[in-house]
Amino acid sequence: MTTHLLIGCGKMGGAMLEGWLDQGIPASDITIVEPNAELARTIAGKYGVNAASGVEDLTEDYAPDVAVLAVKPQVMDQVLPPYKALVPKGPVFLSIAAGKTIASFEAILGNEAAIVRAMPNTPAAVGRGITVSCPNANVSDNQRQLCDQLLASVGQVEWVIEEAHMDAVTAVSGSGPAYIFLLAETLGYAGRMMGLPPELSDKLARATVAGSGELLHQSHESAQTLRENVTSPGGTTSAALEVLMGPHGMKELMEKAIAAATERSKELAN
């Protein structure tokens, strides 16, 4: 039996919880910590998991195999200290908090703690996220496998050994869904500027972004090939791409945007 502790059951923690149950992890093997006692009772009633309103509710002999840290980064340093008592029991701490470094967890939990820093993204809510994970030196192969399995319940999982990559990961996939939503917004806006009824233009933009994402998901072709497939020489797509791929076009803009997000991620970690 593998014992799972989930600290923070909001949007991301809740999506993971549902993924674990769908994967067949028994509800009785999961304990959630949720400070709002009423919400804790509601979640326990809905899913059949055990619920605690704080670390003080966990029994002395409670020894989780994994403690998933899914609270907001701003409160992590206040929430975490009491969980240091779990370290001698040997769990792996799996954090999904944006920007919180392995060193910041080690500073609170000590150098013996096994820690995985992971960065998921919001498509996790529909089981289509991608998470990049980075372990510290104390994480065993079994613990890494366990984290991989838990994160895979909400999408794909990749691992990096160099924690420094996590800033660019945050910029590309962590923040990435916002860029795609912006694409849908601006495509809808541009259609309206060409005289389309607003509702129709937004619907076209939304369906085009969603459908193209699904095509990319299902196809084995690269994004470049899929783009080339819809671009006939001298046609309408080509006319638009000359603008988007011209000077100061999307490539340059995206490079600048990702550099800015990477820089911000570094700043937030310090």
Ligand SMILES: NC(=O)c1ccc[n+]([C@@H]2O[C@H](COP(=O)([O-])OP(=O)(O)OC[C@H]3O[C@@H](n4cnc5c(N)ncnc54)[C@H](OP(=O)(O)O)[C@@H]3O)[C@@H](O)[C@H]2O)c1
């Ligand atoms: N959402 C995303 O797109 C996304 C993407 C990547 C990473 N993440 C990371 O995922 C983490 C959670 O984000 P979220 O969007 O799921 O936030 P959220 O919806 O606000 O969830 C955080 C949950 O933690 C609970 N909480 C607060 N204090 C606690 C405590 N002492 N013990 C246990 N639970 C406590 C909150 O309860 P109350 O509401 O009652 O305070 C809330 O239910 C963050 O660290 C974020 O960086 C999120």
